Amino acid sequence: xxxxxxxxxxLLHPNDNVAIATVTLPTGYELSVPGRRVRLTGAVKxxxxxxxxxIPAGQPVVRYGQTIGFxxxxxxxxxxxxxxxxxxxxxxxxxxFSTEVPLPPTPIAGRTFQGYRRADGRAGTRNYLAIxxxxxxxxxxxxxxxxxxxxxxxxxYANVDGILPLTHKGGCAMQFGGExxxxxxxxxxxxxxxxxxxxxxxxxxxxxxxSIPYLVDRERLVQVALPGQSRADAIPILxxxxxxxxxxxxxxxxxxxxxxxxxxxxVRREPIPASEIVLGLxxxxxxxxxxxTANPALGEASDLLVAAGGTTVLAETSEVYGAEHLLARRAxxxxxxxxxxxxxxxxxxxxxMFGVTLDNNPSxxxxxxxxxxxxxxxxxxxxKAGSTALNDVVLYGEAINSKGLVxxxxxxxxxxxxxxxxxxxxxxxCFTTGRGSCFGCKPTPSIKIAxxxxxxxxxxxxxxxxxxVILEGTPVADVGRQIFETILAVASGQPxxxxxxxxxxxxxAPWSIGPVL
Numbered sequence: 001x002x003x004x005x006x007x008x009x010x011l012l013h014p015n016d017n018v019a020i021a022t023v024t025l026p027t028g029y030e031l032s033v034p035g036r037r038v039r040l041t042g043a044v045k046x047x048x049x050x051x052x053x054x055i056p057a058g059q060p061v062v063r064y065g066q067t068i069g070f071x072x073x074x075x076x077x078x079x080x081x082x083x084x085x086x087x088x089x090x091x092x093x094x095x096x097f098s099t100e101v102p103l104p105p106t107p108i109a110g111r112t113f114q115g116y117r118r119a120d121g122r123a124g125t126r127n128y129l130a131i132x133x134x135x136x137x138x139x140x141x142x143x144x145x146x147x148x149x150x151x152x153x154x155x156x157y158a159n160v161d162g163i164l165p166l167t168h169k170g171g172c173a174m175q176f177g178g179e180x181x182x183x184x185x186x187x188x189x190x191x192x193x194x195x196x197x198x199x200x201x202x203x204x205x206x207x208x209x210x211s212i213p214y215l216v217d218r219e220r221l222v223q224v225a226l227p228g229q230s231r232a233d234a235i236p237i238l239x240x241x242x243x244x245x246x247x248x249x250x251x252x253x254x255x256x257x258x259x260x261x262x263x264x265x266x267v268r269r270e271p272i273p274a275s276e277i278v279l280g281l282x283x284x285x286x287x288x289x290x291x292x293t294a295n296p297a298l299g300e301a302s303d304l305l306v307a308a309g310g311t312t313v314l315a316e317t318s319e320v321y322g323a324e325h326l327l328a329r330r331a332x333x334x335x336x337x338x339x340x341x342x343x344x345x346x347x348x349x350x351x352x353m354f355g356v357t358l359d360n361n362p363s364x365x366x367x368x369x370x371x372x373x374x375x376x377x378x379x380x381x382x383x384k385a386g387s388t389a390l391n392d393v394v395l396y397g398e399a400i401n402s403k404g405l406v407x408x409x410x411x412x413x414x415x416x417x418x419x420x421x422x423x424x425x426x427x428x429x430c431f432t433t434g435r436g437s438c439f440g441c442k443p444t445p446s447i448k449i450a451x452x453x454x455x456x457x458x459x460x461x462x463x464x465x466x467x468x469v470i471l472e473g474t475p476v477a478d479v480g481r482q483i484f485e486t487i488l489a490v491a492s493g494q495p496x497x498x499x500x501x502x503x504x505x506x507x508x509a510p511w512s513i514g515p516v517l
Contacts, residue, residue: 007471009033009050010292013065018049018081020063020288020370022471025050031078038078046452047288047370047434049081061086064291066323068376081372088359088373093325097337100329101389105307111274114492115427116195116267123276124195125427125491128164128443129257129264132188134204134212135171141246142167142203145253153258157265160198163257164442166191166508171210173517180514182218184210187397187510189219190423196443198264199223201256203249206241236260269493275309277491278400280426280444281384282315284414286362287434287451288370291380293479294432294451294467299386300480301430301487306388306404313400313426314385315410315417317343321358322375323382327407331390339393343409350513361412365435384432396511397423414439415509418446423510428491430483438462440504445496447486462497 009019011033019033025044030037036052044050049063055075060067069086079085116124133142146165154160166188174180192200200223204212215221216235223235236256240249281298283290302312314320320327324344331337351358362371371377385405392402396410397420408424410417414437418429422444431439434451436459450456453468465486467479490496498504 007473010471011036011052012063012292015062015065017051017053017055017062019052020292021046021048021050022289040080041076041078042080044080045370046454049288049370049372051075051077051079051081053077063376064379066326066375066379067091068322068379069373082370083367083372086372088322088375093322095325095337095341096329097334098329098331101332102330102387105303105388108274108304108308111308111488112271113274113277113488114269115272115276116198117270117272118195118267120193122195122425123272123427124198125277125445125493126161126196126443127159127198127264127267128161128196129260130191130197130200130443131163131165131253131257132192132200132202133165133167133171134188134202134210134215135208136167136169137172137205137208138203138240138249139167141240141249141253144246144250145203145257148250149254149257153261157261159265159267160261162442164197164505168508168510170510170512171204172208174209174512174514175517176209177214178514180512181210181214183396183513184510185215185218187419187423188215189221190397190399190425191443191508192221194422194425194443195427198267199260201236201238201253201260203238203253204240206239212237212239273309274305274488275403277305277310277428277487278424278426279305279310279312279487280315280418280421280429281312282414282418282421282429282439283319283381283384283432284439285433285435285437286366286369286371286377286381289451289468289471290371290432290434291383292451293470293476294434294449295380295383296476297467297470297479298384298430298432298449298483300477301483302384302386302405303388304480304484305487306386309403311400311403311406312385313406313408313421313424314382315408315421316381316412317407317409318347318358318361318412319374319378319381320344320407321347322373322378327382327385327390330388336390336393340390340407343393369434384430394424396420400424400426411511413509415441415507416511418507419509420511428487430487432467433463436462438498438503439507440496440498440501441507442504445490446498446504447483447490447496448498449483461501464497
């Protein structure tokens, strides 16, 4: 059993009727938080909730000053609150649009990072050569090309971070030109022209619904030109059926890579304003401390980046559910707030089509870490978005063109969510975790932020920052500043833990929303 320290529980809002244990507390322990004192009727684990007052059955349980669910039975002061006595029920949120738009933060001037300036003006933090598979039928060949490429050649090209195969399980058996097809094309094109990708080739089978001509024409896809070039070279497009099969396509792919490498290597890092960082915000393997430590600290870093003129992108719409009314009030315009709520209603309809509810999230691991309902999880997750105005809402994989805080409509599943963020243009990702997600996502570096010290110490090889020190007394703002400085360092080339291990090749997972035909 953990030793009870000076800070044994946290009361997050004066109106809350629960506190969150910051260490494992034993049965009979006398818990004291501002204005409240209770004796525990049972043990309460790190990250879990304890009742501060009697809560009758059917009455709301309040955390963050917001309803996170309703008591399914009478709860006594000092009781452990979790899935056995708390459930999410549908209740109406008060949707007000643009009623609490924050003032712009005090500008931060002069901050820069060492990045790659692309010919189209965008800023990269890494420099990969990508092999883009248009369909699962060409995935094995795409991966074979990457595996058979002579790694010794990369020693001649010091500015190239690697050869990245982007393979997936879709690309066919969908309506031609339908929503799924458009979304896949948007995602593939987003990676092809991503500022962290210096060059690419596309490989298809030849008969797939997700045809390469549709991709290239619809997305107006071109190979990025080098500075000083009047036009880009032609995109290397390889069709397995036209080339004569797998062996011929692998050989053609290897030749194409050797042709592309000198142009990908030609860029050099240079000082670029911090305003050109597009930061993806994601969380995975969350726990009861996520909304106390890592997510609020990332919110502080998000505010600093916005103050420096940059962009931060909240995602995982299914993990905004229950907190969307708070974001709607921060929307820059009513139209932005209405677009957010339209997405929320879409998710309600989408889940109902399959006979599920959005409260199927949190996952079993989330619940083991102390989270009970989707409302509780969402209220903590949205803390990543800091306190600035919500300036835009974009679709999955849609290009992110607004500055400040943006929301992208994605699922909560980490690989699918981050794939959309990267397709939209995020050149750095911050990933908070309480259970220990080891998430890399080439071509964009992923900074992992641990919510509690025990997990950080156990998984130090995979975690980049320990926000668990907040539970030990370090101010949230101090950890937020540490995250902001780490973002700039990683954008300048400092490798994350996942990059040190070479991880991040398998996380490309475009979202498929329609039927497989």
